Amino acid sequence: MSQKQRCLLIVEDDVGLQRQLRWSFEDYDVVMAGDRPTALALLRRHEPAVVLQDLGLPPDATGTTEGFATIAEILQDAPHTKIVVVTGNGDRDNAVKSIGCGAYDFCSKPLELEVLRLIVDRAFRVHELEAENRKLRSQSSTVLEGIIGSSEAMLDAYRLIEKVSPSSATVLLLGETGTGKEVFARAVHRLSTRRDGPFVAINCAAIPETLLEAELFGHEKGAYTGAHKQTRGKIELAVNGTLLLDEIGDMPFALQAKLLRFLEERVVERIGGRELIPVDVRIICATHQDLPALISAGRFREDLFYRVSEVTIRLPPLRERAGDIAPLARHFLEQAASRHGRAVHGFTAKALKAIEASPWRGNVRELENAVNSAVIMADGKQIDLEELRLGAAGGDILDLRQVRNDAEKRAIQRALTQAGGNLSHVAGLLGISRPTLYDLLDKHGLKKPADAD
Numbered sequence: 001m002s003q004k005q006r007c008l009l010i011v012e013d014d015v016g017l018q019r020q021l022r023w024s025f026e027d028y029d030v031v032m033a034g035d036r037p038t039a040l041a042l043l044r045r046h047e048p049a050v051v052l053q054d055l056g057l058p059p060d061a062t063g064t065t066e067g068f069a070t071i072a073e074i075l076q077d078a079p080h081t082k083i084v085v086v087t088g089n090g091d092r093d094n095a096v097k098s099i100g101c102g103a104y105d106f107c108s109k110p111l112e113l114e115v116l117r118l119i120v121d122r123a124f125r126v127h128e129l130e131a132e133n134r135k136l137r138s139q140s141s142t143v144l145e146g147i148i149g150s151s152e153a154m155l156d157a158y159r160l161i162e163k164v165s166p167s168s169a170t171v172l173l174l175g176e177t178g179t180g181k182e183v184f185a186r187a188v189h190r191l192s193t194r195r196d197g198p199f200v201a202i203n204c205a206a207i208p209e210t211l212l213e214a215e216l217f218g219h220e221k222g223a224y225t226g227a228h229k230q231t232r233g234k235i236e237l238a239v240n241g242t243l244l245l246d247e248i249g250d251m252p253f254a255l256q257a258k259l260l261r262f263l264e265e266r267v268v269e270r271i272g273g274r275e276l277i278p279v280d281v282r283i284i285c286a287t288h289q290d291l292p293a294l295i296s297a298g299r300f301r302e303d304l305f306y307r308v309s310e311v312t313i314r315l316p317p318l319r320e321r322a323g324d325i326a327p328l329a330r331h332f333l334e335q336a337a338s339r340h341g342r343a344v345h346g347f348t349a350k351a352l353k354a355i356e357a358s359p360w361r362g363n364v365r366e367l368e369n370a371v372n373s374a375v376i377m378a379d380g381k382q383i384d385l386e387e388l389r390l391g392a393a394g395g396d397i398l399d400l401r402q403v404r405n406d407a408e409k410r411a412i413q414r415a416l417t418q419a420g421g422n423l424s425h426v427a428g429l430l431g432i433s434r435p436t437l438y439d440l441l442d443k444h445g446l447k448k449p450a451d452a453d
């Protein structure tokens, strides 16, 4: 963590509490303010990653107006700051309102310093991950623009595509429907030396078997009934660029042999043609299917599998990168609001909670569609739970055990993301012991973080 990232601004007017907090966070670089003007001056000078702020500040020390005004000004000046709000005893309404205003988390008085410590540590970790994500994006200029996600899984995927893109290796993108395989395929193209060439995509599942060969390899005039003129196939159209073979698992078995030949010899022969045309094309394949299972079932050629999977990138389903759900939802909200010219600025706390808890079986695409329609339907400035129609979008699951199981797994994944892999913190966040956490990680087949403390 850099020096700037270790800075914690505490905004608290009670001198006794100031002393206690300074002592509790002595391993951070603490700067202390007792009111809004001082807080803003220190914010500009030190650019703290995290602000721990009391809601009752002078001149309204018994109310909350000054506290909310401070949150608003901090976020206006430094929108990436994580604000942890300290609220009065049992004051849930103001806690929820703070989150709605953009605060990161809250803690109620009387302060349990251990809990507060966990929340603040986690805020620093999230801030650090987001900063790393922003850095990766700016390094790759506009290439990763529009790709949202700072979960470990996404950062791994960014690192991998940055490494493989400049080579000409064939990339296999695996992931459920809507996880962003095409988005990543385009990013690989933009990061490669072929970026000025064409990016061509073909969905092998969407084209009837009889037409797929001609679509891919092209045909000569008169090659078959209806072939009125010579037509180049998608492979030729992608020359000097990149060809995405989407849903490669659905490619007809007979055609797989021809594709393999092309991959080995890098020449195409149009249907009805006699000429072998050399082509320079980078191939990316994508599928939601389990290719080894298709191989066992005799539906996919093993030799083709090895040929297309020189580098494999797995995009995890959205339910396994819970920390990405809220940023994605906000991103789609901003996009949809500007596209439809609607003054919708955010989600109510209830709506956001439901979004994070939803299973999103259609992954990012389903989330995008749900937010898009909610923006159109929204009556107020914030999207409320009813406008999201999550039941309809997510498909109700009535099997209680599955619901519990899914919720348990999602909570653990969220805690893993938030605690940055520190297992003591993960256990603390979940309110369980470390041995129980180990059992649960095994039960759900979750990887233990490499940097386990």
Ligand SMILES: Nc1ncnc2c1ncn2[C@@H]1O[C@H](COP(=O)(O)OP(=O)(O)OP(=O)(O)O)[C@@H](O)[C@H]1O
Binding pocket: 146, 147, 148, 149, 175, 176, 177, 178, 179, 180, 181, 182, 183, 184, 246, 288, 328, 364, 365, 368
């Ligand atoms: N990380 C992301 N950030 C922003 N938008 C994303 C991200 N991932 C996916 N999307 C959006 O979600 C939608 C689905 O993505 P995409 O088409 O790439 O998924 P896919 O895995 O190729 O789906 P399918 O298997 O159904 O073809 C697109 O509108 C895409 O822009």
